[in-house]
Amino acid sequence: MTPAQRTTLFERLRAANPAPTTELEYQTPFELLIAVILSAQATDRSVNAATRQLFPVARTPAQMLALGTSGLEPHIQHIGLYRTKAKNVLATCALLIERHGGEVPRSREALEALPGVGRKTANVVLNTAFGEPTIAVDTHIFRVANRTGLAPGKDVRQVEDRLLKAVPEPFRKDAHHWLILHGRYVCKARNPACPDCLIRDLCGFRRKTAAAPPPAKARRGRSGPRAL
Ligand code: SF4
Numbered sequence: 001m002t003p004a005q006r007t008t009l010f011e012r013l014r015a016a017n018p019a020p021t022t023e024l025e026y027q028t029p030f031e032l033l034i035a036v037i038l039s040a041q042a043t044d045r046s047v048n049a050a051t052r053q054l055f056p057v058a059r060t061p062a063q064m065l066a067l068g069t070s071g072l073e074p075h076i077q078h079i080g081l082y083r084t085k086a087k088n089v090l091a092t093c094a095l096l097i098e099r100h101g102g103e104v105p106r107s108r109e110a111l112e113a114l115p116g117v118g119r120k121t122a123n124v125v126l127n128t129a130f131g132e133p134t135i136a137v138d139t140h141i142f143r144v145a146n147r148t149g150l151a152p153g154k155d156v157r158q159v160e161d162r163l164l165k166a167v168p169e170p171f172r173k174d175a176h177h178w179l180i181l182h183g184r185y186v187c188k189a190r191n192p193a194c195p196d197c198l199i200r201d202l203c204g205f206r207r208k209t210a211a212a213p214p215p216a217k218a219r220r221g222r223s224g225p226r227a228l
C-alpha cells in the first residue's frame with residue numbers, strides 16, 4: 001500500500017467516525033486500567049456489565065483493595081478467568097498505592113510491571129487514558145493489518161511495529177480505535193463485509209466477499225419475460 005493510499009484509508013475511517021474511542025465504559029485512568037485487565041479474552045459487553053456494578057463501590061485502588069477477593073469476585077464472576085483476574089486486580093491496586101501514590105503511571109515500563117498488565121494493556125491505557133500515539137494490536141487489528149496489506153506481519157509485535165511506521169502521523173493516535181472498530185464490525189473474521197467496506201478499493205485482500213445475489217423472485221423478475 002502506498003503512502004498516499006494509507007492516507008486515503010485513514011481519511012475515510014476518520015470521516016466515518018471523527019472521534020473514535022473504546023467501547024469499555026470508564027471515567028478515570030484507574031477505571032480504564034481495571035476494565036482492560038478484566039477484558040482479556042472477554043467481551044467489552046461482559047466487562048461493562050460487571051464494572052457498572054463494581055465501579056460505584058470501588059472507584060480507587062484503596063476502595064478496590066478494601067473489597068478483598070470475597071468482595072470483588074461476585075462483581076466479576078461472569079467474566080472469563082475471573083479468579084485470576086481478581087488476584088491481578090487486587091495485586092495491581094496494592095502496587096499502585098505502594099509505588100505510584102494510588103495513581104495510574106504514565107510510563108510503559110511502570111504499567112507493564114503491574115500484575116495482569118502486558119504490552120497490549122499498557123498500549124490501550126497509554127493511548128486511551130493519556131493520549132499517546134500507541135497501537136495495541138489485538139486479534140481485530142492483526143487481521144485488518146494483514147488482510148488490507150497496511151502492515152502485514154507474522155505476530156502482533158511485528159504488526160505493531162509496522163503499523164507505527166505505516167500509519168501517517170496525523171492519524172496515529174486514533175488509528176488503534178479505527179482499526180479495532182473496522183475489524184469488529186466490518187472486516188469480521190469469518191464473513192468480512194467487503195461489499196459495504198469503505199476501504200474496499202484500497203484493500204489488498206484477495207478473497208474479498210461479494211455482494212449477496214438478489215432474492216430468486218427478484219432475479220426471475222429481471223431476467224424473465226416482460227409482462228404484456
Ligand atoms: S475489503 Fe473486505 S477484507 Fe478488505 S478491509 Fe474491507 S472488509 Fe476487510
